[in-house]
Amino acid sequence: MNSTAQDAEDSSAPAIPAIPLAFTDQNDTPGFQEGLISPELAQWIRFRAEKLKLRLDDRKWAAELVNHLRDSLLEFLKKSDDQPYFQLARVLNSGSYYEMVKIHNANEFDIMLTFPPPSRLNWTELGQYQGLFYQVSLCRPTHSPIRSFLLEDGLTISASKFISEMYLLVRRFIRTYKVSDNSCHWVVNRKRVNSPAVTLSLLEVGNGKQELLSVDVVPALEVSSKQGWPQAARAGPDVDHWLGKKAKRALISQNCFFVPKRPPGRNLDDIAKEGWRISFSHIEKQIISSHGNKKTCCESAATKCCRKQCLKLLKCLIEGLKQRYTKELDALCSYHGKTAFLHTLSTRAEDSLWARRQLPVCFMHLLGALEGHARSGLLPHFFIPNANLFAQPTFPRKALVFLTNALEEQRTHGLPLLMPPAPAPPMEICSPYETQPLQYPDLQKTSPVENVSNKMLFFVAVAVVVFVCLVACWKHMAN
């Protein structure tokens, strides 16, 4: 009976695998041995990857709202005389949506607003951050409107002034900006002290609780490629054997950015409080979109690879872990996953290793790689090899040990966090997948479109169950 109801909703759903599925640590790659993935688990991984796709309707709905907001904001800044420097803003879409690795819903967008400095920049590494954070200043005094963001020395660009002014203008913009159909409205979220973003949320009118979309607007200072990247990143990412030396040169010859994010920690000195963080978002996006060892990767059905799917699954697992162990894994974020992913791609370069069919094996490999980084406490920033994203105190020792164990548990117990909730009781009607929001309440923020389809599915499931019951009764009576 249960399976009938399930099948009615999702005929492609594989059977729930027997748990635990043995993964042992015998291999030198932590947590990975090819032969040990059971066919059931492999099927589940494929199935889960399918489920992470964004729906076209959702994308269309969200893209229209976000693009209109973005274009209107840009127009507002261009016309604004209050802060003439912001008239120079240019848009650079970044983050997982535009990298095509956003999962579950098209509900989070990252938009960088980039600004060219009036002259060459000087930057000084802030100590103890291994080249991630910088004091940024102009080489010479200027009459450019950027003046209003400078400190008393007339040269140093103040990150706090920059982001505060951005807030001011975005708030001013939002006061008059209306969503076309009036059913929702954008609000500016509260300022967060360590965040470089002005975060906007789209709320339903009359239901202030439910956030339908969120957009991070991140201002960024552009460093001309003529100046080159800071010393800590000068060597460029380790992609020689993967993307090739020529591709690497092309990457290094691009601009990089500073975003107004101060370094973590309390009791910062006055210089650190005005610190900027280096950003390679646009390069990351480029690498992820042209990710092949050969040019032909993903060009045809025959050369399709599973790299992006692996990253999506890892992001899903990380979200799940953070949901399940909120406090313990506070320090963990999706960027750790992305970094481990990039390292894995650069060492496991050959396209054939990432063939579409190999998804389960590749994902387990990636998971093992992240576990390995956690176990060794070493996860170098992909562009700044000396910056360890698992270094303390940013990533506390305790959290690292917890993460190592959590990842090991996932690997050795058949990925319970990627699985549906425990086997359903006999009369359960809904398919396990549809009940997923119960397990991870915030992972899936339902859009209006989704609500409709959920109701439809539920209705169909109930109808099928009733029908099957009737048939069973009828047969019983006939006997």
Place this chain on the structure above:
DNA sequence: TTTCATGTATAGACTGT
């Protein structure tokens, strides 16, 4: 496999200095 919508890169037109 195909069809479609969205996102991106590019060239050439346009505009103001």
Place this chain on the structure above:
DNA sequence: AACAGTCTATACATGAA
């Protein structure tokens, strides 16, 4: 007239269905 910056049309890539 020359130039840089901006806008626009177009083709192409990507991924969902």
